[in-house]
Amino acid sequence: MDALLEVRDLKIAFDSPRGVIRAVRGVSFSICAGETLAVVGESGCGKSVLCKSLLGLLPHRGRVAGGSILYAGRDLAAMGERELEGIRGKEIALVLQNPMSALNPSLPVGSQIARAARAHGGISRAGAKARALELMALTGIPEPARRYGDYPHQFSGGMLQRCVLASALACGPKLLVADEPTTALDATVQAQMLGLLRDIQHQTGTAILFITHDLGAAARIAGRVAVMYAGRLVEIGTAEEIYHDPRHPYTWGLLASVPSPEGTGELFSIPGAPPDLLHPPAGDAFAPRNPWALGVDWREEPPLFRVSDTHYAATWLLHPDAPRVDPPAGIGERRVSAGG
Amino acid sequence: MDEPLLSVCGLQKRFLSGGAEIRAVDGVSFSIGRGELFGLVGESGSGKSTVARCVAGLCRPEGGEIRLAGSFQMIFQDASGSLNPRMTAEELICEPLDILRRGGRAERRERARELLGLVGLGEELAGCFPGGLSGGQQQRIAVARALAPDPDLLLADEPAASLDMSVRAQILNLFLRLRRERGMSVLLISHDLAAVRRVCGRIGVMRAGKLVELGETAEVCGRPRHPYTRALLEAVPAPDPDCYQ
Numbered sequence: 001m002d003a004l005l006e007v008r009d010l011k012i013a014f015d016s017p018r019g020v021i022r023a024v025r026g027v028s029f030s031i032c033a034g035e036t037l038a039v040v041g042e043s044g045c046g047k048s049v050l051c052k053s054l055l056g057l058l059p060h061r062g063r064v065a066g067g068s069i070l071y072a073g074r075d076l077a078a079m080g081e082r083e084l085e086g087i088r089g090k091e092i093a094l095v096l097q098n099p100m101s102a103l104n105p106s107l108p109v110g111s112q113i114a115r116a117a118r119a120h121g122g123i124s125r126a127g128a129k130a131r132a133l134e135l136m137a138l139t140g141i142p143e144p145a146r147r148y149g150d151y152p153h154q155f156s157g158g159m160l161q162r163c164v165l166a167s168a169l170a171c172g173p174k175l176l177v178a179d180e181p182t183t184a185l186d187a188t189v190q191a192q193m194l195g196l197l198r199d200i201q202h203q204t205g206t207a208i209l210f211i212t213h214d215l216g217a218a219a220r221i222a223g224r225v226a227v228m229y230a231g232r233l234v235e236i237g238t239a240e241e242i243y244h245d246p247r248h249p250y251t252w253g254l255l256a257s258v259p260s261p262e263g264t265g266e267l268f269s270i271p272g273a274p275p276d277l278l279h280p281p282a283g284d285a286f287a288p289r290n291p292w293a294l295g296v297d298w299r300e301e302p303p304l305f306r307v308s309d310t311h312y313a314a315t316w317l318l319h320p321d322a323p324r325v326d327p328p329a330g331i332g333e334r335r336v337s338a339g340g
Numbered sequence: 341m342d343e344p345l346l347s348v349c350g351l352q353k354r355f356l357s358g359g360a361e362i363r364a365v366d367g368v369s370f371s372i373g374r375g376e377l378f379g380l381v382g383e384s385g386s387g388k389s390t391v392a393r394c395v396a397g398l399c400r401p402e403g404g405e406i407r408l409a410g411s412f413q414m415i416f417q418d419a420s421g422s423l424n425p426r427m428t429a430e431e432l433i434c435e436p437l438d439i440l441r442r443g444g445r446a447e448r449r450e451r452a453r454e455l456l457g458l459v460g461l462g463e464e465l466a467g468c469f470p471g472g473l474s475g476g477q478q479q480r481i482a483v484a485r486a487l488a489p490d491p492d493l494l495l496a497d498e499p500a501a502s503l504d505m506s507v508r509a510q511i512l513n514l515f516l517r518l519r520r521e522r523g524m525s526v527l528l529i530s531h532d533l534a535a536v537r538r539v540c541g542r543i544g545v546m547r548a549g550k551l552v553e554l555g556e557t558a559e560v561c562g563r564p565r566h567p568y569t570r571a572l573l574e575a576v577p578a579p580d581p582d583c584y585q
Contacts, residue, residue, distance in 0.1 A: 042504045043475060157384060183502070186383040186531045191575040213504045216534075216577030239581035257505035258579045259534040261561070266516055267538055269509035 003030035004071070004207050005054070005092075005175055011066035012049055012058065012231075021277050023049045025231035026067070033174065036201065036208040038222035038239075040215055040254065044274055046231040047211045051177045053077070054209070055094055056084040071175075090120045093173035097180040099160035103152045109163045110136070110148030116170035135166035138203070140196055158189035162196070169204065179211040194220040216258045219243060224310070227251050230275050230285035233304070237311035244332050247305075247313040249290045252331045260330075284316070292317060292325050344371035345410050345493055345525050346395065352403035353390050364390045365401070366549035372493070375523040377515060379540035379557070381533050381572065387549040388529045392495045395527070410492030413485075417498035419478035423470040429456065429481050430466040436488045455484040460510055476507035483511060487518070494518075494526045501530065508532075512539045534576040537561050545569045 012024035024046040031037050039047045052058055054069055054076060069076040071091065076084070088094075096102055103112055113132035117123055123131065129148075136144035139162040152160055161181060168176060178197070182190040198221055201208060212218050218225055218239075225242040227235040227250060235248040246252055253270035272289040275281050284290070287297040294316050296302075305318035317325050353365040365387045372378045382388045394401045396414050413436070416422040423432055433452040437443060443451065453463050459480040470478050479499060486494060496515070500508035516539055518524040530536050536543060536557075543560045545553040545568065552566040564570045 042506060187533060187575040188383060188571050191577070194577075214577065215505075215579045219579050219581045219583070220577055222581070243579055243581055254505065255579050257509055258577075259509075259538050261534070261537070261576065263538060265538070266513045267509035267535065269506045269513065 002032065004033045005209075006030040006070040007050075007054075007067070008070065009067040010050070010053065010064065010069060010077070012046070012053055012062060013065040014059075014062045016061065016278070019278050022065075022280055023062070023231055023277060024053070025277075025280065027228070027231070027233050028067075029226055029233060029236060031175065031207050031209060034201065034205045034207055036197075036210055036221055036223050038210040038212060038218035038225045039228055040212055040218050040225060041228035042213055042274060044277075045228045046277075047228050048179050050228070051094070051179050051209060051211050054177055055088055055092055056081070057094070086120075089116060089168075089173065090171045091173055092175045092177060093168035093171070095161075095164055095168050095176065095178045095181045097183050099157060099164045099184075100152065102164045103160065103167075105152050108149045108151055109155065109160075110144075110150075113163065113167045113170060116167035120171050131170065132166070135169055136163070138169070138200065139163070139166045140192075141166070156189075158185050158193065161185060161193060165196075165200075169200065169206070172204070173206060175207045175209065177209045177211070180213070181210075182217060183212070183214070190217065191220070197221055214258070215243075215254050227254065230280065231277055232285070232314065234286065234315070235311075235313040236304075237307070237313075241308065241311040245307075245311070246327060246332055247307055247311075247318060248315045249292050249317070250286050251313075252327050253289075255331050256328065284314075294322060342374070343409060345374045345376075345408065346527070347371040347407045348391070348395065348404070349406075350404035351391065351394060351401050351406065353387070353394055353399065353401045363549045365394065367404070368546070368549075368551045369404075370544050370551065370554055372525050372527060374492070374525055375519055376542065377519055377526045377528060377540045379528045379530065379536035379543045380546060381530055381536055381543060382546035383531055385548075386546040388546045389497050391546075392497050392527060392529055396495055408493065411489065412493040412495055413487070413489065413491040414495040415479075415482050415486050415497065415499045417501055419475065419482045420470060422482055423478055425470050428467050428469055429461075429473070429484075432470075432481055433485045433488050436485060440489055442489065451488060452484075455487055458487070459484045459514060476503050476510075479503060479507070479511065483514065490522070492525060494524060495529075496526055497529045498531070499528070500535070501532065508535060515539060531572075533561075533572045545572065 008028050010024055010027045014021040014023055041047045064077040110132050114128040117128040117131040133144045141162050182193045222239050224238050226233050229250050235251050256268040259267055275285050283299050284297040284302055287293040296316050302314045302316045304312040304314045306312055316322055349369045351365050351368045355362045355364050380388045393399045395406055430452045433455055434448045437448045456463055461480055500511045512535055515526050540557055543557050544551050547568045553560055553569045
């Protein structure tokens, strides 16, 4: 299938008073129409910066320092503000973590969704209102006609995030970028929201780039998963491959961090902290936290080794000369009966 | 049996919202023993934070009784909002000691450095301002500050909700360690049942101001009686895509 979006060797840097912070250090991936790719990693790994760059929304000190973001054959990274305006909302839409800050507190929610529907023209006021009501129904807001005139403070967090989603979908984007859209929500509401995203994808055919730190949440929605560490993709594959046959020790650590219902006592946590990207380390950035680090990890950054046509991992453990290392007990084997 | 460290009996707290009365906490009773980790779970708006705020004296209940046989400290969800941005990590951690007039200046500084180590932060962070720290580091500063006066009870309101899995695990493991090493009790408020069931011996489930289930963790999670507890258990995401096909 043809890629809808193709990111090639993307590098993003921030100019700070202390020097240049290399937040994204050569990331490549693609998203096909209608699929869901989850990008998973800890805070500071560059995943949010990555998704902001797709819409030309980097903070003012940030800049694309190399590579390209190809959307329908055009490079978003090289586009000016006016051209990007034509992309935002219409082709690629964004949903952020906090719905409270995404909506204007002094305007009724319905009219904000209608306004989003009108942003790219071609629709009357009455048509936009009808579209807003339709979107509110699509995103599962009960009694859209009654809630249309309500203000953001009259909604719960989960309902508000549905409204944000409705306005993101207003112009029928082909790609929805969702940056931790459920992190601020309650567990039960989070599960509903992830189910809703899946339903909406089935109905509208929009592709989803889902950014999260929670591999558990990603399992509910993603067809493919990319694991990001210190500004690089360290493993990418289908959900089946990442959850049941993970190859990178960092992915092992992330999987072990999801608390299992059977366990008791201390929770697993990956020792140490991510590196300072002001001074990216030589070699593999994960080496200091990696109990399976080899000598070469401290000198040379591992390339992405091919596991299958869809599965790649950047760890020297996959080099033909590397010693055989099995993932820790339980990793990849954790299967839960349907219905969880 | 020994007298519990904290006992809450028939707690009532009402708020007025747009002329309507909301029963935020409606007859909640539970107790926490010394050296016990007690988890209070429920969705936002269920009243679990209000319970903690009543215990802390941050809001006045209309009815019921709260008995606390010891000292307490509180940790809030929003670490950056609970740390003064113009104070260094060391000053923040020393502040409760300054207020309580415990020890001399040098003693307090030494204690601050010891606490930094206890929460897994290096001493080199002592001079840092909150703005220069990550969310996880800020929350650990807040935990260190709460621990400074060596309280008997820690009231932790969603202490790890906004943090990465790994940092979340570090904070919850720290609670386990504090119970083991110092016999500290914790009231852990969270909507993350997956984490709470791992560390807490007993759990209370709140919904719409009422405690709908209360008991040993194994009992509540193994044989949930209330439909809402079952919904919470089912909402815990499993790292296995097969469940969701």
